[in-house]
Amino acid sequence: MNDVLRAAFVIARRDFVATVWARTYILFLLAPLVVFGFSVAVGMSAGSKDREASRPVVAVVADSATVQALQGARARLVAGTSESAFPILSIVAPAENVEAQAQRLLADDEARLSAVLSGTIAAPVLTGPRAVESGGLGDRIGLIVGEARRSIALADAGLDAEGAAPRRVFTQAAAGDLRTTRMALGKGAQFLIFFITMLLATLLLSNMVEEKSNKVIEVLAAAVPLDAVFLGKLVAMLGASLVGLAAWAGMLGLGYVFVQTLQDWMAVPQVVPAIGWPAFILLLFVYYATNYMILGALFLGIGGQASNIREIQSLSMPVTFLQLFVLFLAMNAGGGDPDTLAWIAFILPFSSPLAMIAFAAESPALWPHLLALAWQGLWVLLIIRASASLFRKTVLKSGPRPGFMAGLKARKG
């Protein structure tokens, strides 16, 4: 065992240095941040445009008192929810024939109207195509009219419609909110681990192909156990990814501090994972490592069977689907008492790290993590052993070797 670890260390050290000292690693570090920043900026702009363009506009054809009441009601409702929750009200002075006016307005391309509201608060009329009902436009106009009616009724009764907000008594936390935020935290952590592992999966797939193209693999296989080669490569890539993570976290942290100094722009959510922040952050790293090692050992094994980069590209899609499947399975693990799917997610080695990080967000128990880590560690070793064994049987032999698919066909035959 000592020989395996010593050899794995030698290989890990070489691979780590070769990876981290390469110019391409700088690109690897910067590319996700640039892409992420660009995507966020473009996404926010596009989202804002989309939201603006997709909000319905309703023309209000009514007398000034009705218009005023409706606008006041809408303003109060928006204050309690959001601007985008209610249609835009466009005020139009009523003509003699309101019904004909409504038809003309709806036919006008420039006005971009979804419906026309006319009549009075007591007897409102909403004119528009039946299709807008499927978007709930009628209900939302109904809420505005209802609010206007209640406001008028309260005013008639001598009560202040604006003063209805309850007196606030603040507590540390509410159980319902805590559970929801912890669930969200768990899901966020799952997604983070999934996303970073996915970024690195192709690197792992192509790792052994590179080794074979350098023809160094035979030198390694003659000197050290193949298990040590696989373990060393995994540890090296894990190390390189942790350096990347630290760099990304550092850059994001600096960015946050910079933005906060300019403007109090982003508040840190006041959520504490059930297991506590220090343990949660530690577990986040540990489960990232085990998730990476388990999937990495599998990808290294699969990639080891490929002969060239083209085969690696073909393998990338099923591997991405496998990761998505694992993520969706693990997402069953959060949110209360575990059901059958959640138990499968906890036990299945490929989803176990993702499921357990969600568990850490929602439960203070520590011992299940020790058990899970031992279980996941065992699977890392088993997959490495199986991958190395398969590699030894199918790859290390004399003469030209058939490609991955040809190899599969040959084995079937």
Add this chain to the structure above:
Amino acid sequence: MGDRVENGLAIEARGLFKAFDGKPAVRGIDLKVPEGSIYGILGPNGAGKTTTLRMLLGIIDPDAGSSVLLGRERPLDAAGIVGYLPEERGLYPAMHCRDAIAFMGALRGLPLEVGRKRAEQLLSENGLGDYVAKPIKSLSKGMAQTVQLFGTIVHRPKLIVLDEPFSGLDAMNQGRLEHLIRDEAAQGVTIIFSTHVIAHAERLCERIAIIAGGRVRFEGEVAEARDRLRPQVRLGTRAESGPWRAALPTGAELRGGVWHFELPAEGIEPLLKALIDGGAGIEELSIERPGLHDAFVAIAGEEAARELEESAAADQEIAR
């Protein structure tokens, strides 16, 4: 377990058999490589040399048979005292020469710092001192091969296994390699190498195994292989015919005015007397010991010999 073996054999293989996709590549190979010897495995491409070496080193497992390497049944247990240069040379292109050599030593248990110092020494002693901190990708193919060879010996192994070490090398580098092999052997290191160039085996080896079609056709000393054939006599005479012709053994051939035939079992003296008495008028008489090439043809057959020549020719083409 010490580094000395009890039976004096650095390698002992019995009945090694390996098939790939149902097709046998090696069909029951027995080898005995004495400790401290230079041992050659001679055979054409596809004869099973590389597969045999890979099985001996534990890179692949045999389907049947067993081997003992420096007294160890598990070859990797001896990894620290074995050096291996594979047929497909491989180094990390971005690595510096010194680090590449030290890395190969580290794989076999040599501390990295010691490996670096020895790498510098090896490179300097062999006129490559300027390349210590140069990346492998900046070297010529021959130089890179030399660097890999240094990586094979940097940890001072007791057994060096070289798979087609002369392949792809120009004459100067081949000479350098022969020198290095002799030097290592002089220090008591066992060297086993595969080759399809008879001259290398003939010049360097004390013992050889001739492999063809996945089988060992001969194993023993080079002289033993040659002794499989009778010495060849070349005879040139003034007389074209006469009673002396009756003294020529059966199978004698006249080529270019010179008779060629195997030395008779009773020796040269009775033949010489009969030729003189029969009035041959001897102009030229020589007895030539058969070369390893002749022995190879006799042992492995014409087809294997032709394949061997083709392999060697292909090699020379690559070196050019």
